[in-house]
Amino acid sequence: MAAAKKKKSGQSNSLALTTEELAALYRKMVLIRRFDEKAGQLYGMGMIGGFCHLYIGQEAVAVGVHSVLEKGKDTIITTYRERGPLLAAGGDPKEAMAELTGRATGSSAGKGGSMHLFDQSRNFYGGHGIVGASAPLGLGLAFAHKYRDDGGVAVAYMGDGAANQGQVFESFNMAVLWKLPILFIIENNQYSMGTALNRHASGDLYRRGEPFGIPGEQVDGMDLFTVREAVSSAVDYVRSGQGPYLLEMKTYRYRGHSMSDPAKYRTKEELQKMKDERDALNTVKERLIADGMAEDDIKALEREVKQIVAEAAEFAQQSPEPAPAELWTDTLIPVEE
Numbered sequence: 391m392a393a394a395k396k397k398k399s400g401q402s403n404s405l406a407l408t409t410e411e412l413a414a415l416y417r418k419m420v421l422i423r424r425f426d427e428k429a430g431q432l433y434g435m436g437m438i439g440g441f442c443h444l445y446i447g448q449e450a451v452a453v454g455v456h457s458v459l460e461k462g463k464d465t466i467i468t469t470y471r472e473r474g475p476l477l478a479a480g481g482d483p484k485e486a487m488a489e490l491t492g493r494a495t496g497s498s499a500g501k502g503g504s505m506h507l508f509d510q511s512r513n514f515y516g517g518h519g520i521v522g523a524s525a526p527l528g529l530g531l532a533f534a535h536k537y538r539d540d541g542g543v544a545v546a547y548m549g550d551g552a553a554n555q556g557q558v559f560e561s562f563n564m565a566v567l568w569k570l571p572i573l574f575i576i577e578n579n580q581y582s583m584g585t586a587l588n589r590h591a592s593g594d595l596y597r598r599g600e601p602f603g604i605p606g607e608q609v610d611g612m613d614l615f616t617v618r619e620a621v622s623s624a625v626d627y628v629r630s631g632q633g634p635y636l637l638e639m640k641t642y643r644y645r646g647h648s649m650s651d652p653a654k655y656r657t658k659e660e661l662q663k664m665k666d667e668r669d670a671l672n673t674v675k676e677r678l679i680a681d682g683m684a685e686d687d688i689k690a691l692e693r694e695v696k697q698i699v700a701e702a703a704e705f706a707q708q709s710p711e712p713a714p715a716e717l718w719t720d721t722l723i724p725v726e727e
């Protein structure tokens with residue numbers, strides 16, 4: 391990037407970013423969007439088996455959250471809508487695309503697929519298809535942090551639909567009893583599969599931890615800066631040993647629940663309004679321009695990301711499928727042929 395200035399971007403105090411730092415976060419947001427757009431295309435071409443749940447629209451959450459975590463120390467676990475959090479954590483787009491398309495070069499050697507991306511080297515523990523499972527599994531990560539006394543915080547994402555699950559409340563209970571260092575993040579993208587929030591959830595999601603004594607906040611999940619501020623103070627709270635915290639990120643998914651959902655349960659106008667007025671990428675881009683970054687530099691960054699995604703898709707398509715003998719490896723119980 392040419393002529394990046396060490397200019398603060400107008401965020402509060404310690405979280406203020408230089409234009410260069412903000413551009414790096416914007417780059418990740420663009421990467422997540424372009425990556426999932428390409429995944430959608432490959433799905434349409436029949437190259438991705440099973441389901442594929444795109445993250446498009448929710449980019450400010452994953453990038454904002456990861457930007458304030460301590461890299462190599464804090465851990466992340468999420469659902470099947472996991473490319474956002476994975477790429478925000480620095481996951482390799484090639485490995486991710488190869489996994490989506492079931493190739494041997496994928497992060498789980500092509501055996502996990504779209505819902506089960508995993509990258510331990512990035513402290514990223516999945517990628518889970520069972521709704522709500524990220525909460526109790528996240529407790530395990532948090533327990534390990536506490537047991538090892540390593541100062542880390544576990545971040546467990548879930549959807550608004552998942553927040554209605556019994557295992558989530560059981561997790562809240564244990565997290566408080568054991569004072570575990572865990573930040574629960576409910577990504578409220580307004581719809582659980584095809585059901586709008588007001589039809590599936592009673593009460594405010596950010597208050598779901600209240601009976602257990604877990605403090606919660608509702609956050610504008612379409613705004614990178616607000617996400618960063620909320621996560622930063624929530625993580626401080628958790629890291630200081632006071633136990634769990636809950637953030638409800640109000641966000642919006644632009645696509646259907648999965649690639650097979652035409653999303654007829656909402657109006658085109660609602661979706662368009664969101665894209666026009668609240669798009670997380672636009673807000674950051676406008677801030678970059680206001681900070682003095684040249685539009686040509688922004689375009690160059692966007693072109694570079696497009697190239698990375700094209701190369702990831704090419705890599706995936708050129709990679710072999712796993713050998714048949716691999717069916718018997720990585721199983722829980724050894725299998726005799």
Ligand SMILES: Cc1ncc(C[n+]2csc(CCOP(=O)(O)OP(=O)(O)O)c2C)c(N)n1
Nearest residue numbers: 471519520521549550551552579581582583
């Ligand atoms: C235990 C369980 N029940 C049902 C399903 C089927 N299912 C998959 S996604 C989904 C909706 C989840 O919605 P939400 O938690 O809001 O997450 P989002 O997809 O909006 O990110 C359901 C019911 C499942 N995977 N696991």
